[in-house]
């Protein structure tokens with residue numbers, strides 16, 4: 001149910017790192033059209049001997065099975081290597097030829113890390129902090145952009161703040177969405193009165209369980225439980241009290257059937273269904289017996305009942321060693337027939353469906 005919205009998909013990261021490298025490479029053409037020939041050496045040193053190998057290493061790292069664990073650290077390190085090699089290039093261009101090499105790469109690398117590689121807020125904060133520290137050093141040590149030096153620093157800093165605020169907004173929005181999604185999933189699977197599975201969830205889980213049992217040849221047992229003379233109970237004690245009895249039945253079933261593979265669900269109204277796997281026939285009989293006994297020990301008054309002076313239930317169940325021909329609908333139909341027989345035999349009892357001998 002918990003899906004991490006920042007789950008690292010190494011394949012996607014690989015593709016994005018490829019796209020990033022392609023964008024970076026395309027800049028080479030644009031850069032060379034404005035760069036004086038005297039600076040081509042330092043330019044190629046920065047691009048071909050630092051940035052390109054860093055991108056290739058990044059691309060290769062994404063093939064490592066443990067890559068997702070180190071995604072944050074890798075992206076931050078790669079981006080800082082790209083950003084600082086750019087700073088080095090800016091300084092060299094200015095020192096060698098007084099050429100003001102564009103500073104905007106710092107912003108693009110940082111925003112790429114934040115919004116494309118989806119690093120988390122703390123990593124983004126550290127990345128932006130270290131990148132900005134370098135740029136501040138550059139600004140105050142080398143007057144590369146003359147009068148625009150300080151404005152450029154402000155521009156870099158504010159772009160990073162915008163990136164961080166954007167990331168924060170997206171993350172908190174996604175967190176809220178995830179929580180709502182989690183609640184909605186719960187609401188759609190759980191019966192609101194009894195807090196056990198609803199019919200829809202039972203249908204899905206039973207189908208899955210049956211398929212699993214088919215593979216291993218386990219047994220399956222379906223119990224259908226129905227409160228006796230419940231219409232009269234509601235009429236006599238009121239619906240609110242009736243709801244409490246329904247809740248109690250759900251709680252009692254959850255106490256009896258505790259295995260993680262057990263499916264306890266409200267089938268509808270005052271009817272419940274339980275699916276258990278891998279029990280013996282004897283165990284199933286004992287379980288049915290316990291369902292009946294629990295009401296006998298509760299002794300909740302029901303003076304309008306024709307059977308007992310307290311609330312009771314009837315149980316129909318069907319046990320089958322699952323094989324490839326087993327069908328969910330047939331299994332339930334048989335358990336339902338057994339319930340019908342239990343009602344016909346005077347209620348407050350359990351009946352197992354048995355195949356008629358031919």
Ligand SMILES: Nc1nc2c(ncn2[C@@H]2O[C@H](COP(=O)(O)OP(=O)(O)OP(=O)(O)O)[C@@H](O)[C@H]2O)c(=O)[nH]1
Nearest residue numbers: 226227228229230231232234239242243269270343
């Ligand atoms: N309080 C309450 N009553 C419910 C709920 N769902 C169904 N019921 C009532 O359960 C009663 C079921 O009545 P019937 O199906 O006639 O069955 P019964 O009176 O239990 O008779 P037998 O099953 O033959 O013992 C109806 O009166 C429904 O209104 C619920 O969520 N809360």
